Amino acid sequence: MTEAGADLLIVDDNRVNRLLLARSVELLGYRASMAENGRAAMDMLRERRFDLMLLDIEMPEMDGFEVLEAIKLAPALQDLPVIVTSSVEGVDNIVRCIDLGADDYLPKPVNPVLLKARLSSSLEKKRLRDEQATLLKRFATNEVVQDLQKTGFRLGGRRVHATILFCDIRGFTAISERQSPEDTIELLNIYYTLMFEAIDHHSGIVTLMIGDGLMVLFGAPKPLENPAASAVAAAQDMLAIVEQFNLEQAAAAKPEIRLGIGIATGEVVAGFAGTKQRATYTCIGDKVNLASRLEQHTKRVSRPILIDDATRAAVGPEHPCESLGAVDFDGFSRSVAVFAVGSQ
Incomplete structure (x- = not known):
């Protein structure tokens, strides 16, 4: 994965928000896929690999908090960077997102300058984690690598x-x-x-x-x-x-x-x-x-x-x-x- 060609998943129940956010990230050089709620997003995550997810909180069927909890329980998804983009206010909600594994939080409407900076930072961290995992696997078995990551x-x-x-x-x-x-x-x-x-x-x-x-x-x-x-x-x-x-x-x-x-x-x-x-x-x-x-x-x-x-x-x-x-x-x-x- 190169940062410029990263695959992003945008999860938001508001169609206009999805389309506008998709346009913003595509203008930055990323590829965008969209899901209308948390359940659809989880189905897409099981089917293919994404480099980062932009996640809304208030959604029907499966909200953003539930998506973060599901990702936390799925070993294959635990390294997926998640940036929450939400109009939900309050420090408690932001803290809850971070506690559940979100990498960052952007309030709506999303500031394009902040979006660019946060995407770049999160994808760079993921690149370094991926390189570290590749290096570990070169000198240790998968079982030892998993034990290191777990404990x-x-x-x-x-x-x-x-x-x-x-x-x-x-x-x-x-x-x-x-x-x-x-x-x-x-x-x-x-x-x-x-x-x-x-x-x-x-x-x-x-x-x-x-x-x-x-x-x-x-x-x-x-x-x-x-x-x-x-x-x-x-x-x-x-x-x-x-x-x-x-x-x-x-x-x-x-x-x-x-x-x-x-x-x-x-x-x-x-x-x-x-x-x-x-x-x-x-x-x-x-x-x-x-x-x-x-x-x-x-x-x-x-x-x-x-x-x-x-x-x-x-x-x-x-x-x-x-x-x-x-x-x-x-x-x-x-x-x-x-x-x-x-x-x-």
Whole structure:
């Protein structure tokens, strides 16, 4: 959206007011659509995207206050700038509009100089918010972005029941040594694209990327009904996608890749760690360490997906598992029951 070509929705039950206001904003270089009451406006907002709304208060069927309340309850509309244009007088009414989320208030008859200034200011604020949201989504998942927008940024975490998945390309160092750095980067970018597709599909979020290694969290910040089942299903999809990718690699005489995946389930602390200047959404706990140990153990047992007992209990019979017995991992005082999951 460029400010000069912004799409504005004018909501007013008075036809003359609608037409005059539409002419004013079009002379300023904006595009204008019109609605005769609040109910019609809400229908239009659900059907298409607008950059700003000019809203009257006193209207039949659904007045301006009710429209502001409806917008406040609709996540998809909460970033829509609203300028109230009304003949309703009194500070209380103006305060009520602002409390309900309106960005500004212009009394009728609308002064054209003020209208130009308020439109320019509100659209500039929206542009900056949109740029910020785009930047956030480039460095964080949608779930983390939504959590930031809902609760704001703060260092610290909360205890959650979640599942952690670690994934790594087997023999990646050897692959890197056999090809140019440019080819290695391209392979990594393709790998990330494929893995993110499977992870996103099952509502996981990548919290760490180190070379060819990925750490994925299921169950936070967005709760999942069964994070363990989501993680195992994602892991199986990751293997299936890589299998298809390897067919293309073999046909092009390029290196094929193999994955090792470790999954553990239990209580972790999830939240933002770092400083106010630089932080990341992550989680900590012994289950994180266990998932990492399980991923490393796939090299020793030559099985692509290993899970702990808590994950096995949560996934149920729909994901058949084979017991590999108890394993002593570094940093754990007790042996851990390990299970291998077959691919779908």
